[in-house]
Amino acid sequence: MWVGDFESEAALEMIRRYFEPIPRQEPPPPVVTVEPPQKGERRAALEFDANPTLLMGWHTVKISDSDFPVLEVMQGVLADGRTSRLYQRLREKAQLVSDVWAYQTQNEFPGMFLVSADPIQGVSAESVEKILSEEIQRLAVEKVDDWELQRVKNQLKSSFVTDLESNYVLARQLAEFECLAKWDLYLDSDKLRQAVTAEDIQRVAQKYLTDSNRTVVNLKPTSSPAKTPGT
Template sequence: TISFTVQFNVGGVNERLGTTGIAHLLEHMLFKGTTSVGTRNIEAELELYPWMDSAHDSLAEARARGDSVRAVELSERIVQLEDSAAVFIESNEFDHILTRAGARGLNATTTNESTVYFVDLPSNRAELWFALEADRMLNPVFREFYAERDVVAEERRMRVEMNPAGALAEAHLASAFRMHPYGVPVVGYMADLQVMSRQDVERYYRLYYGPNNAIVGIVGDLDPDQIEAWAREYFSAIPNAELPPVVTAVEPSQRGERRTELEWDAQPQLQIGWHVPAGTDPDAPSLAILSSLLTGGRTSRLYRRLVLESRAATAVFSSLGPGMQYPQLLQISATPRAPHTTMQVEELIYEELELLIQEGPTDSEMERVRNQISAGSVRRIQSNIGLAFQLVESVALFNDWRETFRYSDKLRAVTADDVMRIARTYLTRSNRTVTTLVKTENSR
């Protein structure tokens, strides 16, 4: 078996207001096929799309004017045109071709900084991946566009607008990042999704999605010379794309704590984030160890204090994010256990952080956490697909696949003094953003 990943170095940070969520929508659309895959009659199919897109533009104008009658008429017209196009479409043919070839795990994911497509294939079908990937890189057709856009809008509705945890996470990042695009959700804003057109997506795709902006990771039972030959054969004729502009926005240093409160008829939750350096910074391994010291397992400091000893919380965890290329957040999330409040849990967290800053971690804690993170890193690269992901990420972040295998050594070099230094430097009141989910008044 061979695992294939192709990462396009374009994601949420490369979008602008008005087209937020476009990279994630493109993730969906690139499974819709090409001029030769997914169609029974490409000429007849393509003839319908300008009419459909024109109706969509008129629909956006009608909604902006508040003309609900005209909006209903145009919505029905788009559905009729989509039904007409469906006659010429072989839905999910891209998926079916790979499945018949023995593929497993076909999927994709979009982050703030990249979009990754991946699949496992039998070794004797490796050339098929190159043929299909080159075809959709060069000749994609964004068929079933408006129906799929509605699917993505519904995904946002379920993940954010009807989900208290999702709403809390979105509000937290928006509060912490007021200048940097990390504050904009990868799934996009609903207002943008509802008016996004096929032309918007096609322009964005043609601008940034080319072989010069892609990293391919291939791991498994393969012949490297043959793989390189196929790569040259299938990808060399594809035109290069533009590289996304470098994100120059820098989040200004906070001049005081930021607090945001969301009311929801749901269990209260707490999220605290401190601005910390990017995942490529020399302090990144120390930050990973700090995070694991706090919430990595039942013996971690905050789990022991909040969940086991005080029983003030039912859960606590921490993370670094939402991306790695730019200065990010060290985030702590906790769910209070009734009758404890978010404020009580918050104070316990600060008490434990102060102890860590003053006394530092013990030698046994440091060894446990180093082993814990190293073991997790090893587990991630034990599968072909896991190793492919890590290699591609190392190239994207460090321009060197060897960084995948240097991480454990970097963890071993972190000292207790390093942990105390970064905790003292970054875990300050003025550098933190606090977001809480509280019960609505009428539900108390």
């Protein structure tokens, strides 16, 4: 993919010169790797010479699924910015963590919705997990307020528009979406996110963010962990 200020004909001539002599090959057979449904919560505790981290993940959907933009908005409700639910509750109010984030992975095949938090020194992973679980459950039982939903949509639109201002970022996104699904899905992605409703978020949380579909990993330091900034 070419981006920037260039002459189309000159670019095509160069592409033909270097690539046209290469014989066309049959495409390799597609590799389909789909994990079977999880039938119960999984837990792991790892010891590593690092600061403690708690990671929770749920099996979800591929990037072309209609529920994908809902999960992107849900990610924003939970952890995008200082006014997000997890940042406010875990860092601002309880002051239990140095960092918290949420992310829906972008995959050709079904991905995962991830939530992670870094407890500050002296804080147990169990106390952080309790609050994370409460906020996840809250998405399933309570509808997101209109103002909160609009805040996240505004953030997502701002990020989308900013990406369009960069030829490099636009090219990278189009290429990535073509590899994972189809290139024009990226152009529709903001419209799909803006159409997400509070009912969609509640439905998707009830469908995917269940205990039986969850994996919890607790990274424990093997020795005295390095001090986290702000602790």
